[in-house]
Amino acid sequence: MDKINLLIIVTVISLFISLFLALFLLTVKTKHKTSNALFALYLIITAIDASEPLLSLLSDRPSNLGMLRNTLAFLQIPVFYLYVVSVCYSDFKFKPKYILHLLPFLIVNVVLLPHFYTVDAASKISFIMNRQNMIELQFTHVFFHIQIVVYLIAVFMLLRKAKKLYLENYAGTNINSYNWLFQFTVVLTILYLIVVFKNIFKFSDYSFISEYIKIGILVFQLFICCWYLFKALNNPGLFRNIDSKLKLxxxxxxxxxxxxxxxxxxxxxxxxxxxxxxxxxxxxxxxxxxxxxxxxxxxxxxxxxxxxxxxxxxxxxxxxxxxxxxxxxxxxxxxxxxxxxxxxxxxxxxxxxxxxxxxxxxxxxxxxxxxxxxxxxxx
Known part of the structure; x- marks a missing residue:
């Protein structure tokens, strides 16, 4: 089995499980609909991001839709952050200030507007072929990794505070929720570190190595989705939130x-x-x-x-x-x-x-x- 076929098979399995879990989260009867919807959105964005090998079979020409699919990665970690906030706090509601989490996604697409979205097909091909010299793609590349670091730090700080608030105000056994969320965030951090490693090769003379790493990432995503599904099915009452008005x-x-x-x-x-x-x-x-x-x-x-x-x-x-x-x-x-x-x-x-x-x-x-x-x- 060659690399292309293996990548397609792993991609199809990963998409199926991700979308199945997203459907489960959106339809299951629970009091935590907002949390489930946010994680389902995270899974859907991740599935769209991982679908590139399948879409390339239909067309390998760069397009506005294809680039928009790539930039959706800038919504992944903000959506995960909001998911963690919704899990930690029982009174979580969407607020106008949360729109600010769209800024990285909007900024990147505005940057790409002059030299990609508004040019003809030949210019798009040239833009991609010379990606190592395109300042817009270099900016996008660096900005993406900065975003990951900032949001992961924010998630770990949030979990640390939420766990301490729980210990100071509650005596139930739901502290396991925060321990599990911490473990889950650590696993996601490892995944993003692998993505960073892959991207280093993607913009180098050894871009073929990033393709092999991509297969490993898809397998790792499968593991994460299956792990989450296992937890959700075996611990339906795992997440019980705290009041955000509480103070340390x-x-x-x-x-x-x-x-x-x-x-x-x-x-x-x-x-x-x-x-x-x-x-x-x-x-x-x-x-x-x-x-x-x-x-x-x-x-x-x-x-x-x-x-x-x-x-x-x-x-x-x-x-x-x-x-x-x-x-x-x-x-x-x-x-x-x-x-x-x-x-x-x-x-x-x-x-x-x-x-x-x-x-x-x-x-x-x-x-x-x-x-x-x-x-x-x-x-």
Missing amino acids: VSDINLEEKNNKPETTNEKEYNEELLKLKKYMAEEKPFLNPSLTIQNVSENIGMPTRALSVLINHHLGQHFYDFVNTYRIENAMDILKDASKSKVTILEILYEVGFNSKSSFNTAFKKHTGNTPTAYRKSL
């Missing part, structure tokens, strides 16, 4: 320092802490797997901001870890109880407020140094 405790402290001098009332602090611990021990709200800091603040009559600072700043724990400590202590009591020796680990984790075995095992080992099974055997 570090930002709250900074605001308070700027507004007024910090006054520490040790007696008041101790009273609030005792009130919180009494509520946790007597009412056991941690048994609720979807517990939030707002739930606790409402029940003990303490402002959410003050409670967040009390736990995350004064106790030096994220709300997530604070609640999990009570859950693990409760699980340890059950494991120590000889009358409950036949209760399974799975039953225990659900009983104490977890709804994920991996999260329970991670939290238990972090608290005790042992897995639940090893802890039970050591008693």
Whole structure:
């Protein structure tokens, strides 16, 4: 099988899976329609970008439509960024400012307008044949890679902040969503690095090497699509968002320092802490797997901001870890109880407020140094 046939086969498979997943995301019944639509759009743009080997079979002459297809790559990473924002924040809505993400795509097409879009076919062929000397294509090439770097940095910063906000305000197991999104972004980063590597050869005397790398990219895209599909089908409730109006405790402290001098009332602090611990021990709200800091603040009559600072700043724990400590202590009591020796680990984790075995095992080992099974055997 020669290189051309292999490229066509891989392209067809990649297009089929990408478009199938996009259709699945657009039609599946879910509360997260916006997120699904954005990722479906990302997949469609990626599929159009990857379709070049098939389109070249129909016509290998440069055209305005073909160049427009190439420049659609400038919409890929902005759409992915908006997808991540929509996943992280429950109150995500399209705003006029998001139109700014179209600017790179528009700028590139305006740059190409005089010497490509508005010239005749012969001039288009000459433009492509002499692409190494065309300043417009050099600009497009550099601009594309700058865009990738800027957006990927923005995505990683967004995920870092969103995960911290989740840990400070929620005690569910959906932290796995952010861990998975981080992993997914790392994989996409690797993909884009391979694209950069391919483009280096594309504009060199060894352009044939970029064709082989292109096959590898298409295979890698197949892997990413299949991985995402596997996650979506096996974890339909994977993504649960946070409120974008929430602030990090570090930002709250900074605001308070700027507004007024910090006054520490040790007696008041101790009273609030005792009130919180009494509520946790007597009412056991941690048994609720979807517990939030707002739930606790409402029940003990303490402002959410003050409670967040009390736990995350004064106790030096994220709300997530604070609640999990009570859950693990409760699980340890059950494991120590000889009358409950036949209760399974799975039953225990659900009983104490977890709804994920991996999260329970991670939290238990972090608290005790042992897995639940090893802890039970050591008693």
